[in-house]
Amino acid sequence: MKKVIVIAGATATGKSSFALRLAHALMTEIVSCDSIQVYRDLNIGSAKITTEEMQGIVHHCLNTRNLDQQYSVYDFQQEARAAIAKIHSLGKIPILVGGTGLYLKAVLYDYDFEKEEMIIPESSESNEILYARLLQEDPVSASSIHINNRKRILRALEIAKSGETKSQREAKQEKKPIYDVTMIVLDMPNVVLEKRIDERIRRMAENGWIEEVKHCFSDPQTWTYQSFQGIGYKEWKEYLQEKIGLEETLLTILIHTRQFAKRQRTWFRHQSTATWVNALDPFTLDRTASEIISWAKQEE
């Protein structure tokens, strides 16, 4: 199996700079695992790394979509694996960086998606009826999906139309990584992380965030875009409508970002087996970096 390095963690934990450091040391390239940073023009609000900050390191899976385009884990899986293959073909070990847990897992494991199932048609039927149908068609999946979780019910029903249910499809998977993976999760005490998030939001507001939002999403038609659903964008809707002020908008974004970071932590804690690293401790970071570098340099 080919080696892959994964740097995960909640938002604002310093993933990018740590990855950059490894990329320099290993003279390799980075694959971003982020569902919002794939959109061109969403730079400030998505906390995307700037070209300068990349320091010449090649970054993949960034800026690959226009604002009006849809994107899903399927697309990411395809494109990220292609990027990984390309980096491997150069004789280098790719570094995956990101906070979108599902995306990471879908690339690393043998998750199996069908291209034609991208869009789920909305239904006019109630959750109760949809759930009852799923209970018929795929009782195994139904048992693990809550009746209120309409999106998941619809997805499972859509998959069942293919003749193979969601649970059957997943049962065929080995649920093992398809690469030789070293993965760490960068983390820090919550009070510190919340302070960093707060500071970052202030900084973004001072650096042209509002202009970016106005440039991308002034037209109410754009408010339905998937790209507008990201934290740091959707909250500006009421500001643009002049329903709330700047401070209130920033506060809402702060709260949403905190909640997001919490969900990310929970995901990595329970859905991954990565090693957790205190991102605030320079000695731990040094040691972690050198461990990863020596692992990367080992012959199989």
Add this chain to the structure above:
RNA sequence: GGGGGGGUAGCGAAGUGGCUAAACGCGGUUGACUGUAAAUCAAUUCUCUCCGAGUUCGGCGGUUCGAAUCCGUCCCCCCCCA
């Protein structure tokens, strides 16, 4: 000084005699997660516990079998008139 409105759980806000430890929203906590995942969803949130018990609705004191809800009094806040 006069008139009016109001003080309910971390916040906002219902409730105006028993069905109320108190709706609902927000926030918090915990968690789920295989196609919008920065999404979607669940549980929990006065205190102590297993049933259950104990303290709550600005303070104090009453009325009542029973009060967040009625009465008295005190404190505080907002608006209008002086």
